[in-house]
Amino acid sequence: MDARSAPDEDTALERAALDVLDANWTGTATVPSVGRYPHQWSWDSAFVAIGLSRRRWSRACEELLSLFAGQWSTGMVPHIVFDPAARDSYYPGPSIWRSGECAAAPRGVPTSGLTQPPLHACAVWWIWRYARDRDAALAFVRRTWPCLVAQHRYLASARDLGGEGLAAIVHPWESGLDDSPAWDAPLAALPMVGYACGLEDWRSDSHHDRWVWLALRYRDAGYGPGYLRDEHPFAVEDPMFNGIWLASCLALADLAGVIGADGRPFEEAAERIRGGLLARLWEGAFYARDLRAGSLIPIRTIGGFGPLLDPGMPATVVGPLVELLESCFLGPSGYPVPSCEVRALQFDRERYWRGPSWVNTNWLLRQAAAGHGLGALERLLATATLRLVRQAGFRECFDPFDGMGRGCRDFSWSAALTLDLLA
Numbered sequence: 001m002d003a004r005s006a007p008d009e010d011t012a013l014e015r016a017a018l019d020v021l022d023a024n025w026t027g028t029a030t031v032p033s034v035g036r037y038p039h040q041w042s043w044d045s046a047f048v049a050i051g052l053s054r055r056r057w058s059r060a061c062e063e064l065l066s067l068f069a070g071q072w073s074t075g076m077v078p079h080i081v082f083d084p085a086a087r088d089s090y091y092p093g094p095s096i097w098r099s100g101e102c103a104a105a106p107r108g109v110p111t112s113g114l115t116q117p118p119l120h121a122c123a124v125w126w127i128w129r130y131a132r133d134r135d136a137a138l139a140f141v142r143r144t145w146p147c148l149v150a151q152h153r154y155l156a157s158a159r160d161l162g163g164e165g166l167a168a169i170v171h172p173w174e175s176g177l178d179d180s181p182a183w184d185a186p187l188a189a190l191p192m193v194g195y196a197c198g199l200e201d202w203r204s205d206s207h208h209d210r211w212v213w214l215a216l217r218y219r220d221a222g223y224g225p226g227y228l229r230d231e232h233p234f235a236v237e238d239p240m241f242n243g244i245w246l247a248s249c250l251a252l253a254d255l256a257g258v259i260g261a262d263g264r265p266f267e268e269a270a271e272r273i274r275g276g277l278l279a280r281l282w283e284g285a286f287y288a289r290d291l292r293a294g295s296l297i298p299i300r301t302i303g304g305f306g307p308l309l310d311p312g313m314p315a316t317v318v319g320p321l322v323e324l325l326e327s328c329f330l331g332p333s334g335y336p337v338p339s340c341e342v343r344a345l346q347f348d349r350e351r352y353w354r355g356p357s358w359v360n361t362n363w364l365l366r367q368a369a370a371g372h373g374l375g376a377l378e379r380l381l382a383t384a385t386l387r388l389v390r391q392a393g394f395r396e397c398f399d400p401f402d403g404m405g406r407g408c409r410d411f412s413w414s415a416a417l418t419l420d421l422l423a
């Protein structure tokens with residue numbers, strides 16, 4: 001059935017999505033989920049702003065402005081901006097990150113010390129594009145422009161740990177794809193035993209302990225760029241993070257035209273990232289590069305499709321990528337797109353980024369398909385995603401075989417991006 005064929009159903013779905021977003025709105029930002037994630041997350045807010053831009057334009061602006069209130073003086077946009085009024089139910093919370101002790105962090109706005117995929121320039125472009133009040137839109141672009149430029153400058157300087165133009169993530173949480181099997185090997189290689197963080201000795205082998213250990217180590221080094229370059233044991237060039245960064249560079253080049261700034265530096269940055277992706281992460285498919293091990297991580301995940309977000313990717317790369325998507329991700333799953341190649345040993349249909357399908361990555365791939373003129377793929381991804389939320393609701397993620405909802409309910413980006421798909 002065509003998932004877009006029934007107007008009454010569409011209206012009901014739109015209403016339900018707006019209800020979720022209203023319920024998750026704190027007055028200044030949208031939390032991903034009231035119970036499980038009671039603060040503001042960075043790339044979640046970008047997706048929410050995109051979804052709201054055609055329905056609640058001013059709130060889409062507020063969403064990004066409240067996120068930028070947490071931006072560090074280095075330009076880093078933190079992956080969490082904490083709401084001091086929220087129940088302290090999320091771990092690790094502000095008392096673990098201790099951003100207030102770091103001179104670069106904003107005063108009075110507790111944040112994490114990590115970042116997340118830099119989708120924000122794309123979100124600002126969306127807000128600009130769909131504004132009815134063109135003066136207000138121009139004012140918004142002018143206001144956010146310095147934040148976006150600083151964010152991109154930070155990535156190009158402090159995060160080019162490989163020295164070849166790509167940004168490195170320094171923690172799996174920075175990828176947004178937290179427990180992706182792509183991070184198993186670099187996590188397993190962490191020299192954890194013997195490091196006492198003040199809370200306890202680390203002897204556990206669980207992913208969660210390794211995530212926290214890594215965050216604490218970075219914190220104890222004062223969140224410094226020199227430490228990241230020379231000592232931090234986790235540094236990975238991720239194709240999804242860099243694909244999103246590239247798309248945002250192109251959005252910045254377009255936004256430059258809006259405010260009469262020079263867009264060329266951002267076009268050049270996009271070219272540099274494209275060159276880095278092809279030279280460093282492409283080997284018949286895109287893989288993440290473990291900078292500490294000095295090698296590619298040989299597992300194909302949803303992250304490997306991030307570079308498709310670049311409309312300038314050559315056909316010699318787009319062709320094989322689409323073939324891979326169709327044969328190893330779309331074909332074997334009834335409810336695409338699984339977050340890990342279905343035949344991989346690490347694939348797990350029940351565990352977050354190790355198998356389930358997600359609305360946000362479906363939406364990103366749909367954008368990518370549109371950018372390459374792949375109309376059939378674009379429609380398939382939209383239809384499949386709407387089918388998921390119609391059948392299971394705005395869940396955090398979905399079983400790729402039977403479409404059953406997984407993770408929390410009433411999840412903001414699932415609702416927000418549904419609005420965009422219905423628009």
Ligand code: 9WN
Pocket residue numbers: 032037041042043044079173175176177178179
């Ligand atoms: C850690 C909020 C975030 C998303 C991530 C998702 C999950 C957090 C967690 O939730 O990560 O940042 O506690 O697992 O993996 O993509 O931004 O929705």
